[in-house]
Amino acid sequence: MSSTKDILHTAGLRQTPVRSAVIETLSKADRPQSVQEIVAALPNGTDVVTVYRTLNTLVEKGLARKIRSEDRSWLFELVAEGEKSEHVHAHFVCDSCGTVECLPDVEVPAAPRSAKLNKGYVVTKQDLTLHGTCPKCH
Numbered sequence: 001m002s003s004t005k006d007i008l009h010t011a012g013l014r015q016t017p018v019r020s021a022v023i024e025t026l027s028k029a030d031r032p033q034s035v036q037e038i039v040a041a042l043p044n045g046t047d048v049v050t051v052y053r054t055l056n057t058l059v060e061k062g063l064a065r066k067i068r069s070e071d072r073s074w075l076f077e078l079v080a081e082g083e084k085s086e087h088v089h090a091h092f093v094c095d096s097c098g099t100v101e102c103l104p105d106v107e108v109p110a111a112p113r114s115a116k117l118n119k120g121y122v123v124t125k126q127d128l129t130l131h132g133t134c135p136k137c138h
Contacts, residue, residue, distance in 0.1 A: 011061040018046060022054050023063070023078065031101045032067050032075035032091070067091065067127070069100055077102065090128040096137035103130065 002010070004020045013019065025041045026033060033041075039051055055076050058064035067075045070093050090106035093099070108128045117123065 007063060011063055013057065013061060016054075018042070018050050018054050019058075021046070022051060022058065026064060026076060026078040029077070031099070032069075032077040034069070034073060034075055038076065067100065069093075070098060075100055090130060092130045092132065092134070094134035094137055095131050096133050099134055099136075101134070106130070 004023045005015050007023060008015045008019060021042050022038060025038050029037075035048070035051060035055065038055070039046060039048055042051070055064065055066075059066055059076070062079060064076050064078050067077065069075050090103040090108055092101045092103050094101075106128070
């Protein structure tokens with residue numbers, strides 16, 4: 001993986017302490033993170049509004065993606081180098097504890113993107129979410 005400085009430079013962004021810390025936090029995560037989880041991993045006193053702005057900027061630049069969790073809040077994950085920012089892998093949601101995990105080995109079929117829908121519907125993105133219980137709750 002490229003350095004945080006290189007990632008930001010390639011996207012045309014200045015390196016700031018919060019941007020660097022958010023990217024580092026997301027790169028270490030093994031699943032999508034909520035804003036609260038990201039803030040908790042940052043130095044005390046980090047401005048939450050700055051974290052929200054940083055996350056939105058990273059999403060706009062294609063460095064991160066947003067995933068809507070089951071409680072309608074947003075989760076964030078880094079886009080891997082060379083990967084499109086479009087959501088291309090499945091997620092598993094534990095119906096017991098609410099944990100959301102990435103399932104990179106589960107293929108998301110391309111067919112729904114090109115599915116014929118009634119007039120007026122336009123598919124802009126798709127995602128695949130599987131539900132059940134995680135190993136900790138099973």
